Amino acid sequence: MSQISAVKEFIIENFLFGEEDQLKLDTDFFDQGIIDSTGVVELVSFLEETFNISIDDEELIPENLSSLKNIDVFLQKKLNHKVV
Amino acid sequence: MNFTKDSIKIDPAKEFEKISTKLRDDVTKKLKKRGAVVGISGGIDSSVVLAICAKTFGPERVVGVMLPENDSNPDSLELATKLAEKFNVKYIVENMTDALAGFGCYRRRDEAIKNVFPEYNNNYKAKITLPTNLLEKDLLNVFQLTIIAPDGSTKSERLPLKEYLQIVAASNFKQRSRMSMLYYHAESRNYAVIGTGNKNEHEQGFFVKYGDGGADIKPITHLFKTQVFQLAEYLEVPDEIRKRTPTTDTYSAEQTQEEFFYRVPFAILDTVWFGWENNVPVEKIAEALQLTKSNVEAIINDIQRKIRTTEYLRMEPL
Numbered sequence: 001m002s003q004i005s006a007v008k009e010f011i012i013e014n015f016l017f018g019e020e021d022q023l024k025l026d027t028d029f030f031d032q033g034i035i036d037s038t039g040v041v042e043l044v045s046f047l048e049e050t051f052n053i054s055i056d057d058e059e060l061i062p063e064n065l066s067s068l069k070n071i072d073v074f075l076q077k078k079l080n081h082k083v084v
Numbered sequence: 085m086n087f088t089k090d091s092i093k094i095d096p097a098k099e100f101e102k103i104s105t106k107l108r109d110d111v112t113k114k115l116k117k118r119g120a121v122v123g124i125s126g127g128i129d130s131s132v133v134l135a136i137c138a139k140t141f142g143p144e145r146v147v148g149v150m151l152p153e154n155d156s157n158p159d160s161l162e163l164a165t166k167l168a169e170k171f172n173v174k175y176i177v178e179n180m181t182d183a184l185a186g187f188g189c190y191r192r193r194d195e196a197i198k199n200v201f202p203e204y205n206n207n208y209k210a211k212i213t214l215p216t217n218l219l220e221k222d223l224l225n226v227f228q229l230t231i232i233a234p235d236g237s238t239k240s241e242r243l244p245l246k247e248y249l250q251i252v253a254a255s256n257f258k259q260r261s262r263m264s265m266l267y268y269h270a271e272s273r274n275y276a277v278i279g280t281g282n283k284n285e286h287e288q289g290f291f292v293k294y295g296d297g298g299a300d301i302k303p304i305t306h307l308f309k310t311q312v313f314q315l316a317e318y319l320e321v322p323d324e325i326r327k328r329t330p331t332t333d334t335y336s337a338e339q340t341q342e343e344f345f346y347r348v349p350f351a352i353l354d355t356v357w358f359g360w361e362n363n364v365p366v367e368k369i370a371e372a373l374q375l376t377k378s379n380v381e382a383i384i385n386d387i388q389r390k391i392r393t394t395e396y397l398r399m400e401p402l
Contacts, residue, residue: 030389030392030393033392033393033395036392036393036394037224037225037226037227037393038245038248038249040224040225040226041226041227041243041244041245041248042245044226044242045244045245057215057223057226057228057242058223060223060224060226061222061223061224062222062224062385065224
């Protein structure tokens with residue numbers, strides 16, 4: 001869970017201005033209005049730079065990026081793929 | 085409710101009467117102004133608003149202002165002229181290029197484009213777009229930058245944050261400087277500025293705050309784009325305008341409103357939205373449009389996301 005801790009910290013710092021209480025593992029960023037379209041770009045840049053991965057346009061879907069839980073699954077997939 | 089793809093249709097004569105009565109009251113009694121100024125682009129929305137104003141106040145109390153700039157399509161000026169002549173309305177052409185160059189609009193925008201595509205220069209055209217295949221995949225709204233070389237070849241890249249923000253901020257000088265010019269013409273005649281945004285633009289945030297969103301009255305923000313087309317036909321807006329594909333006319337490369345923002349054709353988007361607002365079950369909407377349930381759900385999700393993420397555009401200063 002260390003990778004998702006870094007993502008969580010980024011979201012709390014950048015989108016919630018330190019208010020951690022609003023964020024659960026399955027909180028939907030889009031439904032809750034935490035991340036808008038500009039925020040998606042920020043989040044994607046953060047994930048690419050922090051985890052040294054490249055995210056394709058086709059991967060920019062809610063199933064991959066709408067919650068900490070989804071990002072965790074997505075990151076594991078990407079990082080495993082990188083190792084192989 | 086027996087829901088069909090025609091359920092969204094309005095009675096244009098009644099709708100015109102309703103809008104016109106309110107507009108007359110708002111301008112004369114509430115704002116105490118003597119007439120109307122409308123920015124006209126040759127697009128369907130501003131054409132309908134100009135026609136409504138001409139019929140409501142009389143053409144002698146309406147001024148149409150065309151506000152072309154370096155990147156405008158020349159057709160826009162031609163169509164807007166035709167429109168003003170058809171409704172016998174006085175028109176003024178204000179070329180905004182020098183003002184925009186003074187603001188550094190083009191320089192700041194091009195600097196950001198060059199950060200992404202170093203080869204970009206004045207001979208290229210550029211536009212930013214959203215993915216348009218919403219019916220195939222529910223992709224998130226992340227903008228792409230596309231440049232078109234003089235030989236017609238194109239290149240596209242997802243926009244990094246800094247460049248995205250800079251391109252949008254620089255381009256927004258266009259709508260904001262146009263708003264200033266419209267208010268010049270309105271205030272110098274004691275007229276009101278009449279906004280031209282429709283429901284799609286207003287509620288999904290497809291406008292620039294204090295730019296095209298800056299007006300005294302917004303008479304068609306309750307009408308879907310397809311309903312605006314219906315009203316245009318009733319008001320006898322010239323055919324060439326009614327048949328033209330809606331564009332943004334903001335970026336140098338041709339760009340439809342569908343690829344810039346809406347992601348699906350208006351006939352589908354509006355009907356899904358209308359059904360959703362009227363609590364029609366998703367299955368019924370899908371059946372009426374011959375779409376799948378997941379298509380309709382993706383469109384509703386996209387509408388909801390846009391409404392939610394653009395709330396700040398519609399807010400008064402806090």
